[in-house]
Amino acid sequence: MDEIxxxxxxxxxxxxxxxPVVMEITIRSLSISLASVILASLIDIPLGGLIEFRxxxxxxxxxxxxxxxxxxxxxxxxxxxxxxxxxxGPLGGLNLLFSPAGMALGQxxxxxPIMIGLTVSALRGVSPQIRDTARSLGASEWQLIAxxxxxxxxxxxxxxxxxxxxxISEVGVAMMVGGNIRGHTRxxxxxxxxxxxxxxxxxxxxxxxxLLSISLLINLALSRFQG
Numbered sequence: 558m559d560e561i562x563x564x565x566x567x568x569x570x571x572x573x574x575x576x577p578v579v580m581e582i583t584i585r586s587l588s589i590s591l592a593s594v595i596l597a598s599l600i601d602i603p604l605g606g607l608i609e610f611r612x613x614x615x616x617x618x619x620x621x622x623x624x625x626x627x628x629x630x631x632x633x634x635x636x637x638x639x640x641x642x643x644x645x646g647p648l649g650g651l652n653l654l655f656s657p658a659g660m661a662l663g664q665x666x667x668x669x670p671i672m673i674g675l676t677v678s679a680l681r682g683v684s685p686q687i688r689d690t691a692r693s694l695g696a697s698e699w700q701l702i703a704x705x706x707x708x709x710x711x712x713x714x715x716x717x718x719x720x721x722x723x724x725i726s727e728v729g730v731a732m733m734v735g736g737n738i739r740g741h742t743r744x745x746x747x748x749x750x751x752x753x754x755x756x757x758x759x760x761x762x763x764x765x766x767x768l769l770s771i772s773l774l775i776n777l778a779l780s781r782f783q784g
Contacts, residue, residue, distance in 0.1 A: 567759035593664035605676030606702035626670035631729030663730035679712030
């Protein structure tokens with residue numbers, strides 16, 4: 558028990574003194590997850606708008622599939638992206654495997670179902686009168702989507718925050734696509750797993766506290782926007 562408490566206090570010291578290793582891993586994790594969320598937002602929010610506003614055969618089945626993929630195992634996504642980015646894969650020529658860019662791409666794939674599904678739910682909650690008014694004023698399809706997204710912006714931002722939380726806390730994609738390379742692709746989750754296995758408890762606890770703090774900030778932001 559004393560070893561755990563000593564590790565806890567040493568972990569706090571690493572955080573307070575802005576230990577270079579801790580800061581490097583934290584900044585890398587934040588930058589990769591932020592890049593994946595930005596990329597996913599540019600793709601998934603408009604795509605969610607198209608799914609919501611267009612009627613087509615199989616729409617209900619597509620939405621059920623998207624909701625099923627909310628709980629998609631991260632190792633499955635990691636395997637899929639690894640195969641795509643490997644030398645024999647269709648995107649092997651981009652040399653993204655074991656790189657931060659490849660990790661961001663993998664996290665984008667991981668959070669895409671969540672962000673599309675939540676965007677559809679957010680847009681569905683907007684009053685139909687707003688849609689009818691926009692249509693009566695001659696709005697195009699994209700203008701209609703933009704108008705409704707603006708009305709549902711708080712719920713859409715909540716979807717983005719949930720996507721960021723999912724991205725920064727995952728380990729499967731980061732390990733399989735990034736390779737956990739020191740100073741290059743090592744992030745919070747993979748570093749915690751590695752340092753714990755090495756018995757370096759103070760560093761793993763410090764990184765765990767930071768990851769938990771980030772999760773807390775995300776939840777507080779979610780509560781604000783959902784409120």
